[in-house]
Amino acid sequence: MTERLRRALDARPRLTRWLLAGPGAVAAALLFAMAMPVWLPKGAAGIDNIAFPLVLVPLIWAVVFVYACVEESLLRCTAVMCGTAAVCGLTAAMAFAGWI
């Protein structure tokens, strides 16, 4: 299955790269920022876990965007970004639902 996915991604490398660096990077950055309040320490005033992701969203996007441009293996890039987005999305959803 991995090989099939690799072939599918490598069949359209430009489109894949555009999707990863475009909407993929935006979605991954926002999901990562949404999950940060769960695991970041709250700090002295109890708000660091909100203030840091709020301020750092553009920087997080820049890191993800550059990674999507520089990573040679489209399969690895897809796996890393989708995996990160999935974990962060799940974390954020659980926090919103009050489970964590």
Place this chain on the structure above:
Amino acid sequence: MKSLSQSQLKRLTAVHGWSGTVLGLLLYAVVATGTVAVFAHEIAEWSVGGAKNHAPLAGGLDGKIRPIAERMTKGYLEEIAVWATAKGDLNVFPHAHARNPDSGKIDNYGTLFRLDGTTGAELARNEGFVFTKPEWFEASALEDFLVDLHVQLYVPQPWGLILTGILGLSMMAAGVTGFLMHRHLIRDLFVAARPGHRLVTARDRHVLAASWGLLFAFLLGFTGSFFSFAGTVSLPLISQVAFGGDQKAMRETLFEPAVTPDPRPAALTDLDAVVARSTALAGAPVRFIVVDHYGRADARINLWHMPPQGSLAWVRNVFDGTDGRFLGVKPRVGRQPSAGSALYELIWPLHTGDFAGTLSKAVWVGLGTAMCYVILSGMQLWVRRREDTALWRGFGRAVTTTAYGLPFAMTAAAYGFFLSLPAADPFYWTPMGFVLGALACIAAGVFAGDGDRLAQRFRRLLGAACVVLPVVRMAMGGLGWADAVVQGQGAVLSFDLMFLVLGVLLFRWATRQPHGRAAGGPLPEPAE
């Protein structure tokens, strides 16, 4: 750092080049207008003929505000905001919060009093959703227009903010990709551009300016996109997770000081004494005051001070409204100092350069101008490598037209402002002046020659506009130079002189012989 492969370099070059080309003209507009907006307050002072009172918040406030508050209906005493205009008048705004039927959002609703900053005489009074009407609270339509042009390119909310946010992200991306592409960054900071007018010279200049401005470009792109997206995208999403969507809990935790409600009647303490004490504590002048719950036992007086010497962040002091007790410094975010709040407080001064007076602003203007050069030279490099194609030659004309047309249109906005002052609405004619100036430049770009001849004509046009502007300002009733000297209106004199000097320099530049290369001709040497 591990060196990049050919394919990685090729991708980064494509991202750097294409993002710069597709978004470059808009990015130049944001950076150029931002460079001008650094001195927005001073532009406002210049445009209105100086401030009658340079420190209307320094003292004598109690006697001006208390009579207004005492006759206000209790509903409008939820907050009383006080601030000065560029003319040195006082805006006093008792208000509550209500849903604006036009936007559907909660807005400030109340009565705005404009008072003479020295005598306290009432100059104007308006009631409604005040902040939707800039003509009620802004002294200068020119300042209002130039700032709005930078913040959202005069595109309606929220699309304008999203657009400028995307441009901020693209500036960061261009900076990072440029940095990664550049193999010898440290060395090339200190190597002059190769002489002549070849393509490599243009590339060297672009690289040199971009290298020195790299950190600034990244910082401004980052902070700018924060401002654009924080309120529209980031905060709503993050608060969903952190507060389960409870916006009230979010506001109280992040932004509002803890107050136990106590509606018992109680007189407000001496406001002047509070201002004096707060100024002494902060070590900097006060710029904005909000009195919460005037006339109640839970009244609070909040004072915002400019950054004290040695600090970047503004200071907010909070006092008890009944006995004037100092309750502490309220951080920008949260209820006590923290690392998160310290980070948040850096964003505004780092973006605007507004932390050390005229000196820091001047540095930011210099760096912003350098960024404009980087953006324009990058697009010109792109065009020079593709000049055998009509499409890219046309784009080259668009770059030249925009490079000169935008400053000309902003100057035309100033003409629209001054010419409309005697008998028309400056809040209409200022943006209209910009539009007319832009259309004139577009027409010139289409019909008036090409290449170096076009650039020379634009320089003459812009130079003439700059030289004549102070004359028009004074002819329309603006403060003369003699009076400006007597009254100490430094902003008026400084900007008039700046326009005259700029105009002369542009004329001199326009008379310089262009280099021998014909516009549109293919280059004999390779690009690298």
